Amino acid sequence: MKYEYSNMNEPREIATTLEILHxxxxxxxxKQDADVFNEALTELEKTSKKIEDFKPIIKINVED
Structure with missing residues (x-):
């Protein structure tokens, strides 16, 4: 039996977004830049929602 995530790229995209936000x-x-800070916080909130809503989709391949 083989397990596979059919939405494997989604966690990678979230991880990349988090690195950029960092x-x-x-x-x-x-630089004490409030505008950039506020934009990053907004993006962080969106990313947090994506993580909260993420549900792994697992495909199971049964091989004889």
Missing amino acids: MTLQLAFQ
Whole structure:
């Protein structure tokens, strides 16, 4: 029996978004840029919702 996620790319996209947000927030703190900080917080909220709504879809292949 073989298990596979049919939506494997979704966690990768979320992870990439989180890495970008991490860098953006670091930059906003370094430069004391409130606009960039607020944009990053909004994006973080959207990403949090995606994580909350994520449901793995598992395909099971039964091989004889």
